[in-house]
Amino acid sequence: DSGVTQTPKHLITATGQRVTLRCSPRSGDLSVYWYQQSLDQGLQFLIQYYNGEERAKGNILERFSAQQFPDLHSELNLSSLELGDSALYFCASSGAAAAYNEQFFGPGTRLTVL
Amino acid sequence: GQSLEQPSEVTAVEGAIVQINCTYQTSGFYGLSWYQQHDGGAPTFLSYNGLDGLEETGRFSSFLSRSDSYGYLLLQELQMKDSASYFCAWVSGGGADGLTFGKGTHLIIQP
Numbered sequence: 561d562s563g564v565t566q567t568p569k570h571l572i573t574a575t576g577q578r579v580t581l582r583c584s585p586r587s588g589d590l591s592v593y594w595y596q597q598s599l600d601q602g603l604q605f606l607i608q609y610y611n612g613e614e615r616a617k618g619n620i621l622e623r624f625s626a627q628q629f630p631d632l633h634s635e636l637n638l639s640s641l642e643l644g645d646s647a648l649y650f651c652a653s654s655g656a657a658a659a660y661n662e663q664f665f666g667p668g669t670r671l672t673v674l
Numbered sequence: 675g676q677s678l679e680q681p682s683e684v685t686a687v688e689g690a691i692v693q694i695n696c697t698y699q700t701s702g703f704y705g706l707s708w709y710q711q712h713d714g715g716a717p718t719f720l721s722y723n724g725l726d727g728l729e730e731t732g733r734f735s736s737f738l739s740r741s742d743s744y745g746y747l748l749l750q751e752l753q754m755k756d757s758a759s760y761f762c763a764w765v766s767g768g769g770a771d772g773l774t775f776g777k778g779t780h781l782i783i784q785p
Binding site for chain 2: 562593602603604605606607608616618650652658659660661662663664665666667668
């Protein structure tokens, strides 16, 4: 158990819909990262927040957005969902800002878009 | 372009040693991380090489050569539980950017 929690574990929705994935980092960790893992694209970095501020942006689509709240939990919002958005979404946390520090991954949310 | 290359699959025998290579082509390279992921599980951190040379952590070691744009993960005294996927990931931008992961190497351990 990494100490990072993600809800929900599974999510099934339809194309065109909007969903919100939630992540609670390890106690005391200020950095939260979001990743998408699919068979064809592999594990892709989406976005990082550090202490409430966006710090780094990866291959995140404009239909996707995220935020980190004062209590440091984070949410990833996915809108106008397409079939290709079906994937495993991981959240990771770290105590420091730089990505080379050990990141602790949550169990993931499996999103299925029908 | 920017790329990370690692073998898709490696097979080894229990108790043996295996090396998983990772070559990269990128600008702004800062360092190389390694993560392990069991089927159905989440990635877990193994090591980070910010400098050239070997980093050892128990049965696992990781190596980086910036001049060759090459790194590897060495697993010794292989155990069945080491069967998993192993990802190299490069860090760029002075650590200010996120991790860029390779496609992963599926390690199969045979008894």
